[in-house]
Amino acid sequence: MxxxxxxxxxxxxxxxxxxxxxxxxxxxxxxxxxxxxxxxxxxxxxxxxxxxxxxxxxxxxxxxxxxRPPAQPVPPPLAGTAAGALFGRLVRMNDGAGHAPLKALLVPMLAAIDPAAAAQRAGVLARLVEPDDALRTAMSGDRVNRWLFTLPVVTLADRLGLPVADAASGRGNAVQVAHHVVAFAAAQSPLADAQAVSAGAEAAQWLGQWLAGLPPAGGPLQGLRDAAQRAGIDPQAVAANIIGLLVQACEATAALAGNTLLRLGRGGSPSDALEHVVARVAQDDPPVxxxxxxxxxxxxxxxxxxxxxxxxxxxxxxxxxxxxxxxxxxxxxGHGRHACPGDKLAQALAAATVAALRARGADPAALARAFRYRPSLNARIPHFL
Ligand code: HEM
Structure with missing residues (x-):
């Protein structure tokens, strides 16, 4: 044949x-x-x-x-909502003037975040995801799913200089931020139902207000805002894309970490360093x-x-x-002008998330025996049962 x-x-x-x-x-x-x-x-x-x-x-x-289809810059279900306004400003969703100048600033900003330091920081921030007493209970599929969608986003926010962790108390609104990022990301799917779309709109509003209410931060974001101002880029576009980074990181990095757990659970690459397993998964069982x-x-x-x-x-x-x-x-x-500027960081965050889960007793073999893929038209995201 x-x-x-x-x-x-x-x-x-x-x-x-x-x-x-x-x-x-x-x-x-x-x-x-x-x-x-x-x-x-x-x-x-x-x-x-x-x-x-x-x-x-x-x-x-x-x-x-x-x-985007030129006649439809925003998907109709999101149009006219806070989620639509945010979506319409994302570099990911624009070509030309709404893309190139800001992308040119995002690339070096993300490249300057050291992946190894971010992975280390993820190990510290892991305690924000769950209180320590959770350590005594078994690592269920549900908990693993929650970790996959929380730790990478929280760590990225922290590395950008967003205050998700309060240094004094060791607490912060990390989980709340991640929760809203997840809701906004889910609303972008063509499979989102009316409830998911309205939750996404509320989440977009919450994230916008949260970001606007923060005291001026130093670090990468201040550098970005200053450079954007010099380049004449609309501050609202900058704000939208800061949230956009967290949203871009959310499902794809969760999927990369989840598919890595599957690879480990099926006995693939047992002696390789975790970073190498993640890199192989990105090629052989890709999340996007x-x-x-x-x-x-x-x-x-x-x-x-x-x-x-x-x-x-x-x-x-x-x-x-x-x-x-x-x-x-x-x-x-991705490839070409819209290629992902977060690839190295995402791989480090996925590896750190898998490491944090294993340290808390997650058993990849057991996880690989009971999962399904989340309904999606573009992302391969395991949902552990
Ligand atoms: C730290 C985590 C991540 C960040 C901050 C991030 C950020 C971004 C941003 C800002 C864009 C838009 C670029 C543009 O349109 O010019 C993008 C595009 C993209 N990202 Fe990521 N990303 C992350 C993780 C991932 C992961 C884990 C994957 C897949 C394994 C991924 C796959 C993609 C793809 C395929 C595109 C291009 C889409 C297209 O061309 O249509 N990203 N990312």
């Missing part, structure tokens, strides 16, 4: 480029797609699909491929499996005529499992 027949057969067996995200083992399917149909139109899903590494890079580099681009004008893409308004599903995970394993940067962190 030729490769395209194999890919088609897998599709008819119930896997497609969207359901692959949460399929138990989508990688043979992705590899076949990348080899046999690296760029094609999926008529049933109504999407173009880029699966080959060359095609994925070409779409992400193409000037006519935008991160795809992203989308929207055609701004009629154009040509990978040898095909495409129309304004067309959507391209960019299969980062397919590019990843069909590229040489020693590529320096994992595809799951």
């Amino acid at each position: 030729n490769q395209s027949r194999i890919a088609e057969r897998a599709e008819t067996a119930g896997i497609d480029p969207l359901s692959a995200v949460t399929h138990p083992d989508p990688y043979p399917y992705y590899r076949e797609l990348a080899a046999s149909r690296p760029f094609f139109r999926d008529a049933r899903l109504g999407l173009w699909v880029a699966a080959g590494p060359v095609e994925v890079a070409a779409v992400l580099a193409h000037p006519d491929c935008r991160v 499996q795809n992203t989308r681009r929207f055609l701004a004008v009629d154009s040509e893409l990978c040898g095909h005529a495409v129309k304004a308004g067309d959507t391209v599903l960019v299969l980062l995970a397919a590019a990843s499992c069909s590229s040489p394993a020693d590529d320096a940067r994992a595809w799951t962190f």
Whole structure:
């Protein structure tokens, strides 16, 4: 059987480029797609699909491929809410003037945060996630899920200089901040229901007010605000993107840590340093499996005529499992002008979160026996039972 027949057969067996995200083992399917149909139109899903590494890079580099449909800068359910206002200002969701100048400031700011120091700090902040008496109870799936969605966000906030931990009392509003970040992140999903959208709007408002009410901080954020002012960037865009960093970190880093627990639980890489396991997981079982681009004008893409308004599903995970394993940067962190500026930090935070969980008795083998993937069209996030 030729490769395209194999890919088609897998599709008819119930896997497609969207359901692959949460399929138990989508990688043979992705590899076949990348080899046999690296760029094609999926008529049933109504999407173009880029699966080959060359095609994925070409779409992400193409000037006519935008991160939002030009007529719809904010998803309709969020429009007119605090969540929509915040979303509309994120560099992740803008091209051109709403993207490049601020991205140019975010990249060096994040690069200046030492990943090793952040991992160490995560070990200290871990006690904010749960009171010490929780140490005496078994590490249930529920608790593990909570840790995955809290510790990376709290540590990033702390490294940016946001006061989530009160040095004197050892307490702070860390858990509350993480809770609102989670709610806002969840509201962005196309699968979010009305309740999730309204919780996200409330969370966005809470986060905006919290940030606005903080005393002027020193550190990375003050540097960012000063540089943004010199560059004539709207302070509201800066504020939105500070929250945006926490939101970007939230689900993807939780997924990276969760997939690392799965890898450990299945007995993979037992003697490797945790950092190496995380780096392998980012390549082999990536947390962000795809992203989308929207055609701004009629154009040509990978040898095909495409129309304004067309959507391209960019299969980062397919590019990843069909590229040489020693590529320096994992595809799951994107490519080109919107590439993730948090990749190194995220890997350190994921490793630190797994380390904190293991230190508290989490058993990866037991976790790997009872989990499902959270419903998602782009992220592979285990939910432990
Ligand atoms: C500390 C944690 C993280 C931070 C602060 C962060 C921050 C960001 C920011 C600000 C962007 C927008 C860049 C732009 O549009 O130019 C971005 C994009 C992206 N991030 Fe991250 N991120 C983090 C963790 C992760 C993780 C763990 C993953 C996946 C494993 C990930 C995958 C991506 C991808 C794929 C994009 C690009 C999306 C696209 O091009 O459509 N990020 N990230």
